[in-house]
Amino acid sequence: MKSGLFHQEEQVMCDEQTVSLVDVLEEDEELEEEASAVLAGSDSDHCSYPQGYVKRQALYACNTCTPKGGEAAGVCLACSYKCHEGHELYELYTKRNFRCDCGNRKFTELQCKLYPDKDDFNILNKYSHNFFGVYCTCSRPYPDPDDQVEDEMIQCVVCEDWLHGRHLGCVVPDCVELQEMICESCMNKTPFLWTYAAHLAVPGAAAQVKEETGGNSNTDIKKKDQVNDVLKPSSKRGHEEVEPSCKLKELQEIGQARIQSGAVFWPSAWRSKLCFCNTCQERLSEADLSFLLDESDTVLAYEKKGKNNEQNQQGHDPLMSALDNLNRVQQLEIIHEYNDMKTELKDFLQRFAAEGKVVTPNDIRQFFEQQQSRKRRRVDAGRFYST
Template sequence: MEARGQGEKRRAEEAVAGGEEAVLSLVDVLEQDEALEDEACAVLGGSDAEKCSYPEGYVKRQALYACNTCTPNKEGPAGICLACTYKCHEGHDLFELYTKRNFRCDCGNGKFKHLECKLFPEKENFNAVNKYNANFFGLYCTCKRPYPDPEDETPDEMIQCVVCEDWFHGRHLGAVPPEHLEYQEMVCQVCMKRCPFLWAYAAQLAVPTVTKITPAESDHEDIKVEDTAVESITVQNGSNGKTEENTIQQYTKHQQVQEEKDKHNGPSTSAETAQKCTNGDISNAVVTEANPGTACKLQENKRHEGHRTDTATFWPSNWRSKLCNCGDCMKMYADLEVVFLVDERDTVQAYENKGKNDEDRERKDPLMAALSSMNRVQQVELISEYNDLKTELKDYLKRFADEGKVVKTEDIQQFFEELQSRKRRRVAGMQYYCS
């Protein structure tokens, strides 16, 4: 839901606000088109637009939609795949859900009273493993408002929680989303309470955040900073306060120390019986039966657990690889239904990369495809014609740029008409000789 191409949009809005006519150059249009195409490839992740995904079972991650026409909020929630939006719900009021994990297409099943799936009608009445939330009715965040919200004029980005997969306004996360350090994923407040073991890792792995000041605290000068890499500190206006730069340096230093610990983490020598990791409540080093000789990472991080707060947490791209996968922790993940956290292929980034890579493989240069089927003489002639066309088109468009004019559809049509006319004159003027 985060807006793309904001620079071009902002320039156009500023031009309109200043009484100017919003004009985009051909380069701007091409760049926007390419950005939109890349975004579509990322969101769709290689989803099939022709075949219903139901036969594939509970797909690891896919683009999903909800139909407000067929299943309004007074009905049970339902999710449909990309192909079904085209074939079965054309012209309907759809909610784009971005992506959901482990979901099976509901189109035409028992949740739909008056619709049968045109692509795969042989569906069971219900998909027992599917999980639903308010997103399926077009409502998001703790405020349960639509997006975009016609009654909310406050500019704010929407961020998806990696656990519950709901979307949240940045201002409703209890902490300001970090900008000074890159983060890849977010876990909301509710999910941090449901998975408290994450606080043990947050002290070493999570990106530092700035805790929002409540109205009652607005008279104070201090701004509370939740530095998840070190103990909580206070940023003050005085000279003795910690600066943001110091926070970043400490965070980086702790990250490096933790990585070195991971590299040199040897076999555990503890003779104590393996402790249960449930809810992160563990106090002694454990040696598991699943991975004998491997210390539980959760216990190690538990020693450095920092202050827990009622805020969301933000995580870098590699944080999942540092979670413990010992037998007890894996059981804990299963009990909490978050086993996907130790699967880096589950990340939205991995999903988006797959979509982009699939699209790149499908994109073929028409010129190269044509050249591969020609002999050398034909190849040289085609390349020569192509270069001539490119040069003429460039010179033609340059005239518009020099004069500050906007290129219109009829201008392009006129160019090709003149090009064909010149070609016909050249052919008509040729003389042919027989030897």
Template sequence: MAAKKAVGSQLDDLVVNEEELEHVLRVIAGSDSENCSYSLGYVKRQAVFACNTCTPDASQPAGICLACANNCHDGHDIFELYTKRNFRCDCGNSKFGDFQCKLTPAKDEKNSKNLYNHNFSGRYCSCDRPFPDKEDKVNDEMIQCVICEDWFHTRHLRCEVEELDEMVCEDCMNKAPFLWTYAAHLSVSPEQKEHKDEPVEEAKKKEDFLESSEISHEEPSTSLEQKETPTRSFPRKRSHEDMTDCPGETNAVACKLKHFQSLHVPRRQQGAVFWQSSWRSLLCTCTSCKRAYVAAQVHFLMDLSDSLLAYEQKGLDKPFGKHPLMTLTSSMDRVQQLEFIYGCNEMATAVTALFHKCAGENKEVTAEAVYELFQELQAKKQRNVNTGYQ
């Protein structure tokens, strides 16, 4: 599932498994770890972080890029916000007081187009709780809505969680209510695609329509005879059919939304909705529907490169794909990958225990102590090898 569980950036909260390790690497891979992204303007999608050391005031939320998190805020209380859409790095602007960005010192006071939510103050979900939440006794994962980009506990989504690629929370569905119509047809897995209450004839109509309409809404090609026909040289008012881009002529491109509405398939209108990876390509892009997306502020749904899957793929195509850790795991066979992941998890647990022990005894974490810890881990691994366990 591409809508993944949030991964805490602090060592205390480090949980490494095969899926999470690969996913975190891909999120980082899509962003530049050396150069501040500010000069690029409002980046379509990038990894964003918040610094609780520099901007603890919830009324002045701020986000920083990956490079600034690494270079300007080393040793600070940083927490990961995953990826954000159309965001410009705030590091060193007026929200940071006297603190200056080391990579790009000259910045505007504020980035007026940035959108902030309670994630920037470490709060998530409709329950407005922190993550990780030490008071929460339920072992629950969090999933990000692709529209508002907030994170939600699965138990607060008011729906059955599906192993699909993108999720839209209930509030965002209601802000763009036409999505409920699409949800009745596009939000289920292939095995469930034919609704159990849907008449066979209606299901066949829908299947034929999807196969024939494909994804584009290009204007019908103009014939040579039409091109040679003289046209008026003066402006004219557009007709209602022109404005809706769904004229009644048989050669016109149909509005997919209207077609789905005509099928009268039973649909729910509560809870979050999970979507397959191809769902955006099946949204109608006629003029009328485009206007509806803009009005609901979800116009980015028409951009297939906006998805997290596209962002991750872009990261894998970049030089970061040759990052030592990425290269190391990709060159391993299945057994070696699992050994590596289990080793990372064991080492993280051991280091955390060492830090807690030293803190409890008011001692510094010395190089000697870390060396001894690594020696113990190495000896344990050797014992496992000798006894036949990995």
């Protein structure tokens, strides 16, 4: 998944796949960074239920407690650790305006260990097929053992479902990590977004823009009439009160249209260019899209918060504080020893991968025993030659 993580238990098999051990080591730093971005924005020790409908948080669904065929439910990060340890969990990445369900009436045999006093249901929560471990318009699991096509998955910022790039109905642009995507289904449910798309969206294969002139065809006229219908104020305000300050109306009057097909990608800061007039705010509210006017709602904003939290926590790490108290020579010695051990461990695992052997706990134990033995020999040698 793009910009997302899924807690998955990986098994090292005694076959050709054993070589993935090296890949795991090489990608460890990247995975840790992604994990801190997603998880550090959520509390791993306390159930989020008392906070109400949290603006955005990491969520999980438990297939052990609420399997397919039952009622969908979601649990917060802390409950996934404390209440559902050893269960089969689906990681949902992050979702907005959600309240933890752990232990409520949807869980017939489980009581929340962290906050048992919950209402029977959270009526404002929104659920989708993601809560049963399937995603995209194809309703397939992730990872999909039957899918041999390498394809990234991208989350729609409106419905928050994850879709395969090949099922978006458009070409996925470059630097997609810095962009937001709205799927075709959500675009069609809120047609006025197509007006914004013609002016603000990232150009793509499905985005063919054309100028409307006085010689419009009947099709173009019909499409323009449809847009005008969408732009009519939902309240009884007079036309003269809305038109001067409505950006959406001004964009429509420019006469630029876009083929209404496929998902739409939006560049960073596109939300700040939406219309904030009273009529448009009401329109977005009626469509349950008020969050689009909030730039802090974005996943990038959430991830940035998570990274900052992680950095602040690291600033209070006693091990880091101890390292800071060492002199420069001692610091360099520790760094060199750590890098040497990391290199030797990688080489050690590489040999197992090359021979197609499984690494056992005893192998790892022997490796660190050898490391300790070498360290003792270096210390003894240093003492022998010291004067």
